[in-house]
Amino acid sequence: MAEPVEWRPDGTPYSARFDDVYRPASGGLEQARHVFLRGCGLPEAWGGRAQWRILETGFGLGLNFLAAWRAWKDDPQRPRLLHFVSVEAWPVAAEDIVRSAAGHAQLEPLARELAAQWFGLAPGAHRLSFDDGRVLLTLHVRDAQEMLRQEPFTADSVFLDGFDPQRNPQMWDEPLIKAVARHCRRGARLATWTASGDVRRALAAAGFEVHKVEGLAPKRHATHALFDPRWEPKGAHREPPPAGDAVVIGAGLAGAATAASLARRGWRVTVLDAAAAPAAGASALPVGLLAAHVSADDGLLSRLSREGVRMTLGEARRALRDGEDWRETGVRRNDGLWQERAAWIKPAPLVRAWLSQPRIEFRGNTRVESLSDLSADLVVVAAAHGSQALVGDRVQLHPVRGQVAWGRQEDGWAVPASPVNGDGHFIPSVPLDGSLAWFCGSTYGRGDADTAIRDEDTKANLQRLRALLPDMAAQLEGRDVKAWAGVRCTSRDRRPLVGEIDPRVWLVTAMGSRGLTFSLLAAELLAARLHDEPLPIDARLAAAIDVARALRPQA
Structure with a gap:
């Protein structure tokens, strides 16, 4: 109040x-x-x-x-x-x-x-x-x-x-x-x-x-x-490092957000990705739901996700086309709770908007085999599960396969006015190639890195929809249902990993199924740590996603 x-x-x-x-x-x-x-x-x-x-x-x-x-x-x-x-x-x-x-x-x-x-x-x-x-x-x-x-x-x-x-x-x-x-x-x-x-x-x-x-x-x-004290103050304050040349490995949500945060601070950023175009991995998801986690005790994930949602909503308002790339719809939970500050967002346009900022160059079809081959002033590894091969056993990362079901929305259907979230989610009325589409999902296959479409996963998504919105599921009976699958990345405790792992080498990864929620927050946290800036979140929340908690000492 x-x-x-x-x-x-x-x-x-x-x-x-x-x-x-x-x-x-x-x-x-x-x-x-x-x-x-x-x-x-x-x-x-x-x-x-x-x-x-x-x-x-x-x-x-x-x-x-x-x-x-x-x-x-x-x-x-x-x-x-x-x-x-x-x-x-x-x-x-x-x-x-x-x-x-x-x-x-x-x-x-x-x-x-x-x-x-x-x-x-x-x-x-x-x-x-x-x-x-x-x-x-x-x-x-x-x-x-x-x-x-x-x-x-x-x-x-x-x-x-x-x-x-x-x-x-x-x-x-x-x-x-x-x-x-x-x-x-x-x-x-x-x-x-x-x-x-x-x-x-x-x-x-x-x-x-x-x-x-x-x-x-x-x-x-x-x-x-x-x-101007007569004594030397405790806790020496350092000047921010001069902006130089930075390399970001990975052109998904985390990498693009990091590149944009660094470029705003004057860095010349080169973004490298093995794919030909940005947003080719898990960030190629056609549309995602941006909504904060809710818990009775307002725990760590709830507080982190609430601030991540705030930050991403601000970027969407600034950089995306309302009604085409995103829409702040709010979301209705299956327990009856209404979350006003929620939206559907297409990740790829957001990635492209971040990479289009001045001082950023994207290079596709570029696979990085070793960090020692890079001579930039700053290197940021943001390659999702692909980060594992570059950082070795310094941290432990897990692939998580996710598949969503989707299809074309037909005239006359009774669809919810906003997305619905619960055990799975349903997103209606998303503009796609001149018509409207619906999406539901997602599966969560920890340890699975296969992106092949599976009929059993489509059936599992539709079964969750029957429990979430039985009337909507009934309208889909006999209709053409398509699917999309990708691989996300998590840490052992399922929280993001953000921080310095070696001199001039930083890691931003393990966004899990909340890349839209956490990528900008993680990027701004990295920039704040690097430049001795005020943190974008409480120090205790920042410590909860610091890579130091999961970093293994080098042999």
């Missing part, structure tokens, strides 16, 4: 929880620009940088983020990538974000874009992507000190924000400010609207050079600070 905002007659937003206003009567945009952007020397400070990382301690109504995004868009010297990391224990409703930006012509369209992705904000980390993935908002819905203790990233600027220190003291106390300092690189600048003596003393004790400056009415003073 969203945090209620009381809008006073003069347009000032008020929080009953903290008995304080979200922004001054003079306007939040003026505060964002005068106090926070200028206080951190922005946009001048980020000029010419490959990326810039802003940490904010209270998202509120989002005006600081919108102002930073607007400044980035307007700056010809902007960094290639802008990261904005914020924490908010009590997220407001999307309509309050739009209302807060009303009257600011430069911010209103950005606020609407933000509101369109402002959903499903359960406790945890949520990655929202804008401007073709070059502006990334990582929103942590939880306690600020907890987030700062657990999440690894380096900040270039800090917006120290929140309700008044007297009304929300834990957002300004010494432990929190020390936690902020641990994320700062030397030279990072911090700005805040308060000139509280306690806050300034805590900043100084944490290693900041502190200055009281002219504030924005009704505040007489504000605070600027520079992180």
Whole structure:
């Protein structure tokens, strides 16, 4: 449930929880620009940088983020990538974000874009992507000190924000400010609207050079600070490596997503595949269902898949043709649960969209026999089960055969309005070669790498459909039923494997039957690890899919 905002007659937003206003009567945009952007020397400070990382301690109504995004868009010297990391224990409703930006012509369209992705904000980390993935908002819905203790990233600027220190003291106390300092690189600048003596003393004790400056009415003073401690900070922060030449092996969903994530960060990426065209393996599946896993305890797979679905939906909206390549239909589960944020997607168009980005070259009919033959600055193995031959016994991978049944949809049929998911799934009304098609499946043959079509698997899929949708199955009796089969790849614990296995060699594989869900998430996690960026998911979730858990030591 969203945090209620009381809008006073003069347009000032008020929080009953903290008995304080979200922004001054003079306007939040003026505060964002005068106090926070200028206080951190922005946009001048980020000029010419490959990326810039802003940490904010209270998202509120989002005006600081919108102002930073607007400044980035307007700056010809902007960094290639802008990261904005914020924490908010009590997220407001999307309509309050739009209302807060009303009257600011430069911010209103950005606020609407933000509101369109402002959903499903359960406790945890949520990655929202804008401007073709070059502006990334990582929103942590939880306690600020907890987030700062657990999440690894380096900040270039800090917006120290929140309700008044007297009304929300834990957002300004010494432990929190020390936690902020641990994320700062030397030279990072911090700005805040308060000139509280306690806050300034805590900043100084944490290693900041502190200055009281002219504030924005009704505040007489504000605070600027520079992180330059007399001691060497714990946990050395490294600069991101310069983007060079990268080779990605595999042109399926995982490989294409990884290539796109690297290219956005300036890498020149060559994608190699033994097939003549991209999406020739399991990613050649005609259509897939994108829906989060649901569990009573909201376990690991549920949380991971929910964030993967969020990220892939954003890419589909950006890059695919609605109604032709994908459609956000929602999905009905056989237990009656309705999942609004779900879609059918054709994997091949998504792969092609990712590979069409600048700085990416695809080379087909190219089989890699040994990683030692590659001389790139970075090599990423994303060849599904084919990765096993390249990494040897460093990890254990398993092939999983899957077969789906499909056919042409006939006029007059009674079909569900949306996909149905349960023991198997049914996807209706997918455009295919000028008509509509239905799909159901899939089988799950662990340890089986044969792609030959099997009649018994088609029968098994139709039997599951009889249990899932008996009326639909009855309409298929005697009709022509076709099939498609492919081989997926899983790890021992059925979770993806993402991480560095040797110097300059990374692995992204084992997406299992959730390639649409996990490929972009895994690609962005790899890029974040490589560049010391904020992670797209909670650190604990990231550890759960880190290849380190399954990596065998070399002999």
